[in-house]
Amino acid sequence: MNDTSGPIRVIGIGNRDRGDDALGPLVVDALRDRLPTTVSAVEHSGEVAGLVDLIGGAGAVYLIDAAVMGLEPGSSREFDASTSPLPALGGAFSSHALGLSEAIELARALDELPSVCRVFAVEAISFETGEGLSPAVADTLPRVAQAVIDRIRQENGHA
Amino acid sequence: MSRKTIKVDYLARVEGEGALNVTIRDGRVSKAELRIFEPPRFFEAFLRGRDYAEAPDVTARICGICPVAYQMSAVHAMENALGIEVEGQLRALRRLLYCGEWIESHALHIYMLHAPDFLGYAGAVDMARDYPDIVKRGLSLKKAGNAIMSLLGGREIHPINVRVGGFYRTPTRKELEPLAETLKQAREDALATVCWTAGLDMPEAERDYHLVALHHPDEYAMNTGRIISNRGLDIDVADYNRHFVESHVQRSTALHSHLREHDCYLVGPLARYSLNYDQLSSLAREAAKEAGLGVTCTNPFQSIVVRSVEVVYACDEALRIINEYQGPERPFETAEPKASEGFGCTEAPRGLLFHRYRLDANGGILEAQIVPPTAQNQPSIEEDLKDLVGGWLDLPADTFRERCEQTIRNYDPCISCATHFLKLDVRHE
Numbered sequence A: 001m002n003d004t005s006g007p008i009r010v011i012g013i014g015n016r017d018r019g020d021d022a023l024g025p026l027v028v029d030a031l032r033d034r035l036p037t038t039v040s041a042v043e044h045s046g047e048v049a050g051l052v053d054l055i056g057g058a059g060a061v062y063l064i065d066a067a068v069m070g071l072e073p074g075s076s077r078e079f080d081a082s083t084s085p086l087p088a089l090g091g092a093f094s095s096h097a098l099g100l101s102e103a104i105e106l107a108r109a110l111d112e113l114p115s116v117c118r119v120f121a122v123e124a125i126s127f128e129t130g131e132g133l134s135p136a137v138a139d140t141l142p143r144v145a146q147a148v149i150d151r152i153r154q155e156n157g158h159a
Numbered sequence B: 001m002s003r004k005t006i007k008v009d010y011l012a013r014v015e016g017e018g019a020l021n022v023t024i025r026d027g028r029v030s031k032a033e034l035r036i037f038e039p040p041r042f043f044e045a046f047l048r049g050r051d052y053a054e055a056p057d058v059t060a061r062i063c064g065i066c067p068v069a070y071q072m073s074a075v076h077a078m079e080n081a082l083g084i085e086v087e088g089q090l091r092a093l094r095r096l097l098y099c100g101e102w103i104e105s106h107a108l109h110i111y112m113l114h115a116p117d118f119l120g121y122a123g124a125v126d127m128a129r130d131y132p133d134i135v136k137r138g139l140s141l142k143k144a145g146n147a148i149m150s151l152l153g154g155r156e157i158h159p160i161n162v163r164v165g166g167f168y169r170t171p172t173r174k175e176l177e178p179l180a181e182t183l184k185q186a187r188e189d190a191l192a193t194v195c196w197t198a199g200l201d202m203p204e205a206e207r208d209y210h211l212v213a214l215h216h217p218d219e220y221a222m223n224t225g226r227i228i229s230n231r232g233l234d235i236d237v238a239d240y241n242r243h244f245v246e247s248h249v250q251r252s253t254a255l256h257s258h259l260r261e262h263d264c265y266l267v268g269p270l271a272r273y274s275l276n277y278d279q280l281s282s283l284a285r286e287a288a289k290e291a292g293l294g295v296t297c298t299n300p301f302q303s304i305v306v307r308s309v310e311v312v313y314a315c316d317e318a319l320r321i322i323n324e325y326q327g328p329e330r331p332f333e334t335a336e337p338k339a340s341e342g343f344g345c346t347e348a349p350r351g352l353l354f355h356r357y358r359l360d361a362n363g364g365i366l367e368a369q370i371v372p373p374t375a376q377n378q379p380s381i382e383e384d385l386k387d388l389v390g391g392w393l394d395l396p397a398d399t400f401r402e403r404c405e406q407t408i409r410n411y412d413p414c415i416s417c418a419t420h421f422l423k424l425d426v427r428h429e
Helices: A019-031 A048-056 A100-109 A135-156 B043-047 B052-060 B067-082 B088-119 B124-130 B132-153 B173-198 B237-243 B269-279 B282-290 B300-324 B373-392 B397-409
Strands: A008-013 A039-044 A060-067 A076-080 A116-123 B005-008 B018-025 B028-036 B212-215 B226-229 B244-247 B256-259 B340-348 B351-359 B365-371 B423-428
Touching (some): A008 A048, A008 A135, A019 A039, A019 A060, A019 A116, A019 A135, A039 A048, A048 A060, A048 A100, A048 B088, A048 B132, A060 A135, A076 A135, A100 B124, A100 B132, A116 A135, B018 B373, B018 B397, B028 B373, B043 B052, B043 B365, B052 B067, B052 B351, B067 B132, B067 B340, B088 B124, B088 B132, B088 B173, B088 B397, B124 B132, B173 B282, B173 B300, B212 B340, B212 B351, B226 B237, B237 B244, B237 B340, B237 B351, B256 B373, B269 B282, B269 B300, B269 B351, B282 B300, B300 B397, B351 B373
Parallel strands (some): A008 A039, A008 A060, A060 A116, B018 B423
Antiparallel strands (some): A076 A116, B005 B423, B018 B028, B244 B256, B340 B351, B351 B365
16 A cells, blocks of 8 residues: 555546547546545546646546557556656647646656556547547446556555 | 758657758758648538538637637637627627637747757756746646636637637626636736746847738737738738738648738737737736847747747736626627628737638538638748758757757747648758
């Protein structure tokens, strides 16, 4: 169990109207009645200043995001970002939309990264406006929600 | 005749994908070409057949950084087509929303994207390790802009509360009050930003720009006004296509804009500042003066200082609007659809953003034209490089490339908006 002072936050990153990008918010929906009151689950657009704030103010963060990692569609990976940067997840080249990796590294550089920072990434197929989740990502969603719960229980002794 | 090629595979810290080719012949720059290869996005085609009321929400999707600009130009064009006048508090609320976008977009560019160039860092993360308090100030400023956009727009990215004729819902005075406290701190942060950027090591460069911006007789233009320039242009927005022309160049998926008579021109903060200086608030003018700026500015590298001055202004103006706000009687004005054509031009953070729509009798969109600021500034970026690169040929290759990138970032270019960024290929012939 980690020594985490400060709130425990699950942060689902994404846009509900952009295909598989809806994964993060939909995992937050799936977790809402399954987390103790000491753990908050929030949806976030990924906007960098707000995200650094959410990450920085927490004792532990569990981030869920759709990504392009070059894996089979729907494949999930868990990363421990508390001690080392994330491998490049898709979209990192865009300057205007500074991504999750940059937000985590900014929090780390500002000495505001919590001791627990885990990222659950799922390989996306489509980020099309107006589309829903692809079947492969929809199939993975319950497993990711459960993996988040299991990890919180393991690291914080509840949930 | 000497020949040498320097290649940069990707320009970071700009939005979108492109490359730069510089050709040097006998020690002189003969050509500087931006190659934009980001795929075209066909938004103008998507809009055809849609209802006029959908344009603000569809066009907001063009950019995650300046969605308000797209919404504003779209609603003004539609209102122009339908004969709707939006005045009073509804107009003021739109200006407040635009202030939010200027604050968040400028703060992002100043602190996260542009400042690392001046301080010799690869990016904001590296800079944050040595300047944590400064980066925190930048993030805090950006959040203040986001707060306005969230409250008025419904959310900070791709706002959904703007509609033709006004807003779907307008805030109460009480709802706006907490914003005032946030903005008072943001205004202090913005003033500190002006001082800080003014102290950055600024490359010497003066360019003879044809500066183009909106001008309004009563305010620092954001949403409405006439299109003016420092060389005598003074036209109604509806006459845009009589004076400006878009053309396709093979190297770019973004159209290039030119003035029919004067070729390339500059839109954005330098143009706005130089053409509308007198209409800045006294606090913003004073900050500019203390930063060493004159009443005009044509050193493209000083755009970082001018953006900071505009953030002071946007905070000041937002506070004024909030202080004077009285909830409007109704959230929007309406009019019956009719066969018509409408024009809208507003000042996106990066400069002039022109929209034109032709509607059928039921309000269906028959034709849409969108000219974003980066498309208009592309020729000017190339001219800057052509003019300035010659003085940097003796610099080490890495420094040379960094200086070229910095020159392009002076514009805060948004290739995704324009595609309609950056590999550098320098050829010595």
